[in-house]
Amino acid sequence: MPGQRSRLKLFPVLALAIFLLPVIAGLLFTWAPAFGYLSAVGSTRLSLEPLNALLHHPSLPGALRSTLVSGLGASLFSLVLALWITATLYGTRLWAIIQMSLAPLLSLPHAAFAIGFTFLIAPSGWLIRAVSPYPSGFVYPPDWTTAGDPWAISLTLTMLCKETPFLLLMIFSGLNRIDIRRTIWIGRSLGYRRLRIWTRLIIPQLYPMLRLPLLAVLAYSLSVVDLAYIIGPSLPPTLAVLIDRWFNSPEISNRFIGAAGALLLLFVTLVCIGSALALEYVISKVGSRKILDGRRASPFELFFPTGAPYAVVLLGVNIFSIIALLLWSVTRTWRFPHFFPSRFSLSNWTTSINQLIEPCWVSGLAALLSCVLAIIIVIGCFENEQKLARAKKASISQRSLWIIYLPLLIPQISFLFGIQVVLVFFHLEGTWAALVWIHLVFVLPYVFLTLATTYRSYDQRYSYVGKTLCGGPLRTFFRIKLFILAKPILFSMAVGFGVSIAQYLPTLYVGAGRFTTITTETVSLASGSDRRIMAVYALSQLALALAGYLTAIILPAIMFRKRQAMQN
Numbered sequence: 001m002p003g004q005r006s007r008l009k010l011f012p013v014l015a016l017a018i019f020l021l022p023v024i025a026g027l028l029f030t031w032a033p034a035f036g037y038l039s040a041v042g043s044t045r046l047s048l049e050p051l052n053a054l055l056h057h058p059s060l061p062g063a064l065r066s067t068l069v070s071g072l073g074a075s076l077f078s079l080v081l082a083l084w085i086t087a088t089l090y091g092t093r094l095w096a097i098i099q100m101s102l103a104p105l106l107s108l109p110h111a112a113f114a115i116g117f118t119f120l121i122a123p124s125g126w127l128i129r130a131v132s133p134y135p136s137g138f139v140y141p142p143d144w145t146t147a148g149d150p151w152a153i154s155l156t157l158t159m160l161c162k163e164t165p166f167l168l169l170m171i172f173s174g175l176n177r178i179d180i181r182r183t184i185w186i187g188r189s190l191g192y193r194r195l196r197i198w199t200r201l202i203i204p205q206l207y208p209m210l211r212l213p214l215l216a217v218l219a220y221s222l223s224v225v226d227l228a229y230i231i232g233p234s235l236p237p238t239l240a241v242l243i244d245r246w247f248n249s250p251e252i253s254n255r256f257i258g259a260a261g262a263l264l265l266l267f268v269t270l271v272c273i274g275s276a277l278a279l280e281y282v283i284s285k286v287g288s289r290k291i292l293d294g295r296r297a298s299p300f301e302l303f304f305p306t307g308a309p310y311a312v313v314l315l316g317v318n319i320f321s322i323i324a325l326l327l328w329s330v331t332r333t334w335r336f337p338h339f340f341p342s343r344f345s346l347s348n349w350t351t352s353i354n355q356l357i358e359p360c361w362v363s364g365l366a367a368l369l370s371c372v373l374a375i376i377i378v379i380g381c382f383e384n385e386q387k388l389a390r391a392k393k394a395s396i397s398q399r400s401l402w403i404i405y406l407p408l409l410i411p412q413i414s415f416l417f418g419i420q421v422v423l424v425f426f427h428l429e430g431t432w433a434a435l436v437w438i439h440l441v442f443v444l445p446y447v448f449l450t451l452a453t454t455y456r457s458y459d460q461r462y463s464y465v466g467k468t469l470c471g472g473p474l475r476t477f478f479r480i481k482l483f484i485l486a487k488p489i490l491f492s493m494a495v496g497f498g499v500s501i502a503q504y505l506p507t508l509y510v511g512a513g514r515f516t517t518i519t520t521e522t523v524s525l526a527s528g529s530d531r532r533i534m535a536v537y538a539l540s541q542l543a544l545a546l547a548g549y550l551t552a553i554i555l556p557a558i559m560f561r562k563r564q565a566m567q568n
Contacts, residue, residue, distance in 0.1 A: 011380025026415025033259035050256035059236035067239040070152040071222030074159035082167035087198035088307025105165040109502040112538035114230040116321030132337035155232040174209035216408035223411030226504040266414040328535035363517040367500035370439040374447040416509040430512035438510040443496040451492040490552040497548035
């Protein structure tokens with residue numbers, strides 16, 4: 001047992017090392033060029049010239065505006081929408097439908113959704129076709145800028161539709177830790193209306209569990225690159241895209257400006273996170289007095305019926321985006337303003353199948369390896385945590401939860417260039433080990449997040465009984481505990497698998513151009529390729545991510561086909 005405990009202590013240390021080493025090294029080796037130091041190109045003198053060049057760059061004001069509008073707007077509205085849907089629909093039939101729809105919604109990669117959403121809102125998209133030529137009168141596509149607008153509204157809507165399901169999943173997880181039915185019953189017995197019960201009794205308990213996921217959404221929205229390439233503004237682009245272009249420019253001097261831009265983006269992100277925490281503090285202080293004002297109803301009760309339409313629109317946008325991808329992938333001829341293609345063909349698939357094999361294979365293998373490693377490390381951390389809890393000691397994972405989120409709270413573009421520099425120095429760029437490792441950095445937080453609540457709520461009495469029947473702790477762990485937790489473990493692995501499939505920037509910077517994944521191919525084609533081929537690649541990306549979720553659903557159904565309680 002002492003040896004086993006000592007081995008378990010290695011898992012939290014390993015997890016923290018996986019996060020801290022790349023992030024710290026990446027930040028340091030990105031900051032150095034921001035101050036003029038990059039020995040690889042012979043620049044060894046510190047200088048403020050890169051920062052000065054950045055601040056005087058003509059594209060910077062527009063890039064900052066687009067970044068703040070899309071990042072702050074998507075984060076705020078996704079939180080409000082997720083909480084509003086929860087408060088208005090909890091316990092209804094539509095709420096059950098939303099719960100069942102979350103896995104398919106989360107399996108839809110951001111790039112694939114952005115392409116499908118573009119097919120909906122483009123001037124020649126499905127929404128305009130639905131009202132053309134009557135009653136709109138459009139015989140030709142209107143000269144509108146709907147996708148890629150300069151104010152980044154389309155980018156904001158895209159992230160809103162993708163981040164709201166993620167926050168809903170976090171809300172579901174948080175509600176499982178609250179005695180929600182008893183809280184609602186107590187609120188009703190005191191005369192509170194439904195909305196007051198949620199705002200005064202439930203959300204104050206729920207929000208602390210949403211804080212870190214919300215900050216992760218905020219950091220992602222401010223620094224997203226693949227979505228911004230597909231549906232974001234182009235002249236000027238968002239700050240993250242501008243930095244990526246500088247880093248990949250053939251002009252060496254632009255690398256210094258890119259590093260300065262990465263430093264600025266990190267500063268902007270930290271300021272926004274700090275502002276969000278300050279706003280949370282102010283709201284909590286004001287709200288603590290409002291809770292005691294004795295009011296049982298809210299004027300917002302008038303808008304209570306809007307929860308269902310919002311949820312239906314959210315589901316509908318995702319569903320019709322997928323349908324648009326399906327139609328374009330089998331289209332031969334689809335002229336405006338026809339609502340459906342006039343000619344269908346499978347030639348888009350047959351001509352692309354050979355080119356899809358390698359990207360899908362690389363994506364699938366990297367995702368499988370990273371999610372398997374992630375689940376092993378996460379389970380080891382939880383086991384160590386529970387052993388320390390029984391010994392009444394604090395665990396590393398409890399004290400350092402924020403470190404688990406560190407790669408999600410820092411813009412990827414702010415440290416990936418530095419990681420690339422380190423890997424080049426050690427001749428590790430473009431290797432499978434580097435690719436799986438960098439994917440693991442981003443997969444592990446999501447696996448930890450999705451498994452934490454279920455794993456920590458496991459009833460240890462099953463293991464106590466198992467030890468009397470099976471024998472030692474290891475045998476009990478594998479034959480009892482893992483068996484009972486098989487379904488949530490598989491679901492967490494499916495989430496990690498989907499996260500790995502969707503990685504764009506880490507693959508580009510660490511892969512050194514030697515790895516072609518389905519995501520890198522999809523984003524590159526989205527810049528102006530044939531819509532039919534774009535749809536084929538986007539659907540292939542979706543199918544690969546969905547395969548992980550289907551495995552997590554089908555495998556437990558087969559394993560526990562004679563144990564109905566184990567399937568719930």
